[in-house]
Amino acid sequence: MKLIIAYIQPEKLNDVKQELFKNEIKKMSVTNSLGCGQQGGFHETYRGVDIEVNLLQKIRLEIAVNNDFVDQTVKAIIKGAKSGNIGDGKIFIVSLDNCIRIRTEEEGEEAIG
Amino acid sequence: MKLIIAYIQPEKLNDVKQELFKNEIKKMSVTNSLGCGQQGGFHETYRGVDIEVNLLQKIRLEIAVNNDFVDQTVKAIIKGAKSGNIGDGKIFIVSLDNCIRIRTEEEGEEAIG
Amino acid sequence: MKLIIAYIQPEKLNDVKQELFKNEIKKMSVTNSLGCGQQGGFHETYRGVDIEVNLLQKIRLEIAVNNDFVDQTVKAIIKGAKSGNIGDGKIFIVSLDNCIRIRTEEEGEEAIG
Amino acid sequence: MRRMIRWFPAALMIILNSSLLFADETAAAVSYKTPPIDFLWMVLAAFLVFFMQPGFALVETGFTRAKNAGNIIMKNLMDFSVGSIAFFVIGYGLMYGDSISAFIGGSNFFLSDAAPLLPKAVNGVVDNSGMLMYAQWIFQAVFAATAATIVSGGMAERTKFTTYLIFSFLITAFIYPISGHWIWQGDGWLTKLGFQDFAGSTVVHSVGGWAAMIGALFLGPRIGKYGPDGKPRAIPGHNIPLAALGVFILWFGWFGFNPGSTLTASGRDGFSMAFIAVNTSLAAAAGAVAAMITIWIRAGKPDVSMSLNGALAGLVGITAGCAFVSPQSSIIIGLISGVVVVLSVQFFDFVLKIDDPVGAVSVHGVCGALGTILVGIFADTNYGGGMNGLLNGGGFKLLGVQAIGILSVFVWTVATCGILFFILKKTIGLRVERNEELRGLDIEEHGMESYSGFQIFRNQ
Amino acid sequence: MRRMIRWFPAALMIILNSSLLFADETAAAVSYKTPPIDFLWMVLAAFLVFFMQPGFALVETGFTRAKNAGNIIMKNLMDFSVGSIAFFVIGYGLMYGDSISAFIGGSNFFLSDAAPLLPKAVNGVVDNSGMLMYAQWIFQAVFAATAATIVSGGMAERTKFTTYLIFSFLITAFIYPISGHWIWQGDGWLTKLGFQDFAGSTVVHSVGGWAAMIGALFLGPRIGKYGPDGKPRAIPGHNIPLAALGVFILWFGWFGFNPGSTLTASGRDGFSMAFIAVNTSLAAAAGAVAAMITIWIRAGKPDVSMSLNGALAGLVGITAGCAFVSPQSSIIIGLISGVVVVLSVQFFDFVLKIDDPVGAVSVHGVCGALGTILVGIFADTNYGGGMNGLLNGGGFKLLGVQAIGILSVFVWTVATCGILFFILKKTIGLRVERNEELRGLDIEEHGMESYSGFQIFRNQ
Amino acid sequence: MRRMIRWFPAALMIILNSSLLFADETAAAVSYKTPPIDFLWMVLAAFLVFFMQPGFALVETGFTRAKNAGNIIMKNLMDFSVGSIAFFVIGYGLMYGDSISAFIGGSNFFLSDAAPLLPKAVNGVVDNSGMLMYAQWIFQAVFAATAATIVSGGMAERTKFTTYLIFSFLITAFIYPISGHWIWQGDGWLTKLGFQDFAGSTVVHSVGGWAAMIGALFLGPRIGKYGPDGKPRAIPGHNIPLAALGVFILWFGWFGFNPGSTLTASGRDGFSMAFIAVNTSLAAAAGAVAAMITIWIRAGKPDVSMSLNGALAGLVGITAGCAFVSPQSSIIIGLISGVVVVLSVQFFDFVLKIDDPVGAVSVHGVCGALGTILVGIFADTNYGGGMNGLLNGGGFKLLGVQAIGILSVFVWTVATCGILFFILKKTIGLRVERNEELRGLDIEEHGMESYSGFQIFRNQ
Ligand SMILES: Nc1ncnc2c1ncn2[C@@H]1O[C@H](COP(=O)(O)OP(=O)(O)O)[C@@H](O)[C@H]1O
Numbered sequence A, B, C: 001m002k003l004i005i006a007y008i009q010p011e012k013l014n015d016v017k018q019e020l021f022k023n024e025i026k027k028m029s030v031t032n033s034l035g036c037g038q039q040g041g042f043h044e045t046y047r048g049v050d051i052e053v054n055l056l057q058k059i060r061l062e063i064a065v066n067n068d069f070v071d072q073t074v075k076a077i078i079k080g081a082k083s084g085n086i087g088d089g090k091i092f093i094v095s096l097d098n099c100i101r102i103r104t105e106e107e108g109e110e111a112i113g
Numbered sequence D, E, F: 001m002r003r004m005i006r007w008f009p010a011a012l013m014i015i016l017n018s019s020l021l022f023a024d025e026t027a028a029a030v031s032y033k034t035p036p037i038d039f040l041w042m043v044l045a046a047f048l049v050f051f052m053q054p055g056f057a058l059v060e061t062g063f064t065r066a067k068n069a070g071n072i073i074m075k076n077l078m079d080f081s082v083g084s085i086a087f088f089v090i091g092y093g094l095m096y097g098d099s100i101s102a103f104i105g106g107s108n109f110f111l112s113d114a115a116p117l118l119p120k121a122v123n124g125v126v127d128n129s130g131m132l133m134y135a136q137w138i139f140q141a142v143f144a145a146t147a148a149t150i151v152s153g154g155m156a157e158r159t160k161f162t163t164y165l166i167f168s169f170l171i172t173a174f175i176y177p178i179s180g181h182w183i184w185q186g187d188g189w190l191t192k193l194g195f196q197d198f199a200g201s202t203v204v205h206s207v208g209g210w211a212a213m214i215g216a217l218f219l220g221p222r223i224g225k226y227g228p229d230g231k232p233r234a235i236p237g238h239n240i241p242l243a244a245l246g247v248f249i250l251w252f253g254w255f256g257f258n259p260g261s262t263l264t265a266s267g268r269d270g271f272s273m274a275f276i277a278v279n280t281s282l283a284a285a286a287g288a289v290a291a292m293i294t295i296w297i298r299a300g301k302p303d304v305s306m307s308l309n310g311a312l313a314g315l316v317g318i319t320a321g322c323a324f325v326s327p328q329s330s331i332i333i334g335l336i337s338g339v340v341v342v343l344s345v346q347f348f349d350f351v352l353k354i355d356d357p358v359g360a361v362s363v364h365g366v367c368g369a370l371g372t373i374l375v376g377i378f379a380d381t382n383y384g385g386g387m388n389g390l391l392n393g394g395g396f397k398l399l400g401v402q403a404i405g406i407l408s409v410f411v412w413t414v415a416t417c418g419i420l421f422f423i424l425k426k427t428i429g430l431r432v433e434r435n436e437e438l439r440g441l442d443i444e445e446h447g448m449e450s451y452s453g454f455q456i457f458r459n460q
């Protein structure tokens, strides 16, 4: 089992969700995050003074999947999130030791979906 | 060492915390999260129009524990969070390579508690 | 590749960022978090009634780095975040299986930086 | 004189030769029983008092949790809406209709005594009382709504919406008007006794405050308010800036509430609007300062929400006597109210364990009674009122009458609200389910979020 | 009598012997064509109507998303700022200048007819009309700004800022004043027909509402408002407490809007400010209750934002007839408006699929027309207006005239705004880029965030 | 005639035959030295100016960070509360008491000259000046509070709470009243020179603004405001909608500030309230537009907070001359103020490096002085004031006098505040600890959070 962590542009969340749904991946958790990456940051001004905003709003997705789902999950995220511009985001993959569904106390691959 | 990530219902946080405390697990980090899971989402209406809310507010717990604490941590979470209804949440377990306490620069099992 | 998760005091974020930048670590993701740790919590009062605030505001950093960067990242975080007081925070290190840059679909060590 | 002036579409008149329109007065030298300036003052004061509605709404919203914000807003909107219709249909008649045994009014329902037409002049004077009654109604209606809206604060974050609607209707239609009749209708039994409550510390605020107290008592505390050890825990309000805006709006609106209660802008009684305004503002200022100092001493920090409550306490405290006391006395009354409100909030919280999220009982109930009794001490006939208080050589007489009035209203409100809440509890229920309370009334009762998109911790 | 009084620095006068200053009036027994109390009432009412500006700003801000909050604020600030200068330069002259063919005004630009000096008394009467015109202007200017600001709500969250500025200028300079001329200038063709719109259900609200409708139509719905299946999706507002405050402020300001439209505080017309205030408030209350019940039935929950819209609908609905109907009728008009606004919002959402984020079209356009037509049914000459409606034995005559007026204003607004938005769309463009809309207008158009530091979900 | 009217409990009078109560005036044909309408206008204007308090509170709250919101609210509440008591006890006497050497007042502390009783009529005229003084006091007190509250904005986010309390007391008790005496008391030396400041651009706003400047200078910039390279960094405000509401409330309140400064509603001076209102509103509108364009040019985007400042700048700028200039000139004054405020904010930010979080120094100090000097250019005796400015053929005379006044007030404020802040800094300290500033004043000074439950990034 893997835990897929993806940082994407906020406005892409709906597209990514749709791609994931098409691939029958319907479970995920979403958090707000501020990202600092190659995108560097852009310049806002407030009252005529520059703000070097180098913490940009990003959406952080966490999706736990069984191993045979990893590829299609990654592809779906890329499909939904990619615009070709700097700031599109990153995907990180971590191994999961276990997964437990609280309601039923099922464990492992059963519990993920 | 393991990192236990748990998604629970917001209103269960206090119960979960109490169960954890009973088990002498007193350290954790809490984040807000939106969850998309089997619970599917419920219908709100706003100005007479349905909202299919499929991102539900969840609490995300992150608890780093030594290996011999994993079981009781998981059990405590389940005890506090379980209502038997869809949406009760999930627990994910990831292996931790290391843990460092910033204040003392202690590392490893020492640093966790 | 490692994923470094650090909890620090909110007011230390700028210092930590500066230390990381000095070490050429320029990518990271930042989330708000509430922490429950040794710091215990402090007492506020609201309308004359005590609040035992045991969930303190913390900043959660997530930094994915290649293995040879782990040490200097950890040191930079410590340098920026350490005040010697309880509540300075923790650093957790998790192994990363993979990392993908959405924009270019690069994978692995290439994609991290 | 034309009995009825043809109405032109609004802004049109600008163009018409206005001398025609005013021909009535100027040319014919007709005068009116109530001069135009009294109409103007009465409606303007009513508008100011109306504006206290959002003041209450914001204070209550700001001092409670984000998950219930929409619900408390809705309660404030509806207690005014339902309440003002109820007051039109029933309440006003019970309060100001012809007195039945000095206890209750019995005429003028649906404003049946008002008249939009002017009668012929008699001896050069036109009796415009029929038209004045509309001004009186709007002025009284916003007072009635003030009493009603106080209750939502004390019962916040756990009361069923439908139950609250029913209660709002009943307090504005019956409970408030009847005790109001005793004090503010010329034939009421407390009026006759000489009870003095100029702008309603007792008539309005205490009634609202005691009703809130009974409501909070029947409801029980919010989940999490008291620990397993029985100690109170703070449940912090979610938006202090909004609450503060609410307090400032209330202070502003109070300039309609107190000075407006002269009901006239002409003659000596009209001129007194000026010193009443001074008294009102000084008492509020003193209340804020005193509450800040009191809580600073007791809790170690100058708590913002308590200081805001202190300003309100000063305002409530001076309401009864604002026309009867000197500015110096007003400052003292404000200071006393500011100290008392803090002690009272803590007394309800720690000792009585009645969970009143916004301090409505202490601010309106306790300080309302306090202000009324202090009239018996500080009243000074140089300012008004016709009876001196203890400190100005009036002895204990006025003090006694004030005590009787306070007590009667307390008993009346506690009894009627007690019965009412008892019945409501046994029938449709007072309180939402535990789960609804935990998830928040916004989602459960109204199917919405008040701060969509914002990340909010919603535990507890 | 001095023709010109020397001005002393403000607070100074306090110290001077004021009898000197008032010598003019008291001593010489001079009277003024328009009495001081009319000036006072007119400017105070204007201030109240001005205060509706933040009311609109808050409603529109609260009912839309956090990422566009600064932009909508800015639009509201600027439509008033640009608009009131435009109205000073052009608009007022077109509306109230000497009529050219009963269709348009043609004089008094830059308030050229106003005069800050008083002429000599003639027969003991000083004609102060030159000074009165300033009062009239400020009163009319805030009305014009009301019409303009309504539009920003319907076009929220996707309109280009510069385009909106141009539109604001044009509606306040030309579109609103011309149809206003027909109805509120004594020589306008609808005035002559006998069309009755006391405080502007049609003149102000419908114009704003229909303009918003055309704007929303030309813009198209916000991204995500309609699913691929064509079904509407809710895009919840981000700050319901602020929106509610906005509604209460509007309600408060409406006491300037309607009662203030008497334009006089003296004589019978002045006294009617009282019952107009009663009518206004009762209709708002009834509108809120009716909307709450309607949406409760239709959606299963008492929706807060709809109930707030209901109060506004009641206010808009009573605006035309507030001086011509009884309080009982006002309640009925409010109830009807409250039901209709809900049905209308849903009709635009589900059937016409015109995306109106705050319900501006239904509240102002539809309920404005509705209120105007209801005058033809409920008008009662006992209250004012000179013509009875259907229910008071006036037959269909007034109803017919009202229908003509409503239709003319509809056609005028739709036609002029249609052409205007068409040209704007083809030239500088109406709508921001898709990406700008997704990221939010605050960052894209103004380079800022409205809630810096707050964590907000910004998807959609 | 009864010298003292017996006071009836408030709403009671409704029931009594009101002809009895008005018998005084109507029957006996008694007249009053100051007519009732002047009382009414003066207290209403005072209420409006009071309402500027939450306006300031919201602007300052909105333009600063969430972690300090409760603190800034508290400062605003307390500067009014402490200040109005100080002004009652000391300030008013120093400002309007009998003049000692044209420099300072020396009587009427505790309003000892006011009287709630009416004397016997002399020649049919009752001298009601004793009662009028209450109206004058409340009107002047809210002006004093305005000056005081301006300071909290410039010193926001880093000032110790107790230090601020002491300062508030001292500015309202001494600093403001003394320079105010020079200009607004009939015997003050600047009055005698012919200095013209109708509603207080200099008396009120500049005093507040310069005090804020000195405060900000002594405090030093907030942590993080200037980078290691010395370049300013933006510290965005956390709640733009609230700040915007504040600006609208201020604009609304300014209708009491400027038109209310006629101090009379009767006679020619009373009628001028109308054109003063026009001037006030047009200048604000022009200020907003000009600031928007200026910042648009300089920073590439129409910044919302600057445009809001622009409206305030226009209001401050027109305050001195609102009764002396034409509407056209008002627009020009507004435009100039709007441009200047932007340049000034940037000058303080980039060049002087005085960290003024809300722009208080530029809006109130700079534009206050600017507006005062512009009177010397645009003043037109057709409108009022008795002296023409440069453009109306008055030559440089008035301009010179205005310059002297501005300079004197600048020197006075800078000197007294300089000494004061120096002493405060050396004794109890001006500024909170670094750590307190980082964690926020809400938690550190008041032990609370302003937005409990909301997730907020609190770094910096
Ligand atoms: N090494 C990293 N560690 C943690 N988060 C990262 C890392 N690299 C990127 N991110 C996250 O991904 C987001 C997008 O990264 P960015 O470098 O801007 O995109 P791109 O790779 O397309 O240029 C960042 O804002 C940040 O939130």
Ligand SMILES: Nc1ncnc2c1ncn2[C@@H]1O[C@H](COP(=O)(O)OP(=O)(O)O)[C@@H](O)[C@H]1O
Residues within 6 Å of the ligand: A027, A028, A029, A030, A062, A063, A064, A065, A101, A102, A103, A112, A113, B007, B034, B035, B036, B037, B038, B039, B040, B056, B058, B085, B086, B087, B088, B089, B090
């Ligand atoms: N595979 C997953 N990946 C990430 N988060 C998940 C996953 N499955 C569940 N979650 C999280 O757990 C929450 C509860 O899951 P849900 O499926 O609704 O509960 P249950 O398993 O009791 O039906 C979800 O809202 C989501 O936040």
Ligand SMILES: Nc1ncnc2c1ncn2[C@@H]1O[C@H](COP(=O)(O)OP(=O)(O)O)[C@@H](O)[C@H]1O
Residues within 6 Å of the ligand: B027, B028, B029, B030, B062, B063, B064, B065, B101, B102, B103, B104, B112, B113, C007, C034, C035, C036, C037, C038, C039, C040, C056, C058, C085, C086, C087, C088, C089, C090
């Ligand atoms: N075992 C843990 N699991 C998850 N988070 C932890 C753990 N220990 C500490 N933290 C996080 O780190 C923060 C600081 O920890 P704390 O124990 O207060 O610091 P210190 O170790 O310096 O005493 C906590 O508030 C919490 O967010």
